[in-house]
Ligand SMILES: N=CN[C@@H](CCC(=O)O)C(=O)O
Ligand SMILES: [Mn+2]
């Protein structure tokens with residue numbers, strides 16, 4: 148079910164009502180109702196929420212991620228505005244999963260994302276459990292058309308390549324996508340050896356997935372990851388980024404379904420996000436698995452909001468034309 152944006156979420160501290168240099172996102176955000184005709188704006192981005200944790204429930208996880216779109220948008224509202232002149236940022240509302248209808252909600256999310264992308268906007272999807280990524284993919288594929296080679300970059304502790312004979316969950320999306328779309332390749336950054344069974348590593352092998360382990364990323368120079376990202380992107384017409392917050396250390400991101408004691412440092416993930424969204428082929432981003440009900444002092448929500456803002460600040464398509 149689609150829910151148009153709620154102006155009440157976009158409130159916060161006001162340092163000045165007239166000095167634009169003192170503005171925060173809540174003073175700049177525009178509301179975009181996707182049930183209405185859309186205006187075309189040259190350099191624009193839109194947040195679309197996916198209030199759903201039905202995939203997490205089916206995957207035996209800790210529910211609560213459906214609260215994340217409201218919580219992350221409220222945290223974003225308070226952040227200072229540092230975007231270049233001329234950039235417009237919209238809240239395009241939320242797709243809400245009702246009555247355990249996961250598949251229908253993913254289709255609805257896909258329609259919303261496709262609409263934003265076809266209108267020339269950069270989309271930032273705020274999940275939801277990681278099942279968000281499947282709906283996000285549907286929208287990206289619809290916008291690109293069937294022929295485009297799509298690279299999916301996933302920052303995650305988990306492969307999410309589980310079998311889905313009993314239906315899709317938050318642990319099956321990339322297997323679903325790779326089974327149905329031969330023009331997709333998958334690269335996962337931050338994999339935890341202790342977060343995935345040997346069977347899941349074998350599935351990654353079978354599906355030809357590329358991955359970098361968390362300890363490989365942490366130990367090596369970040370340039371090694373940048374090189375692999377660059378090489379991966381070079382083989383595709385477009386790239387989408389999906390971020391599973393459990394890729395980050397449980398110390399910094401406790402508010403997730405499956406915390407990672409040896410997860411990545413937030414600054415490393417920030418560097419990866421900056422690098423990936425500043426690539427000219429990156430068209431869309433999602434951020435998933437924030438669970439405000441298991442958070443500690445709002446730190447996972449604050450980190451998620453910071454990553455969303457980093458994505459906005461570094462999206463190549465939002466930069467001034469040279
Ligand atoms: N979204 C992914 N979830 C992980 C959960 C792992 C766990 O609960 O330990 C997965 O399915 O592998
Ligand atoms: Mn994960």
Ligand SMILES: [Mn+2]
Nearest residue numbers: 277303307391
């Ligand atoms: Mn995941």
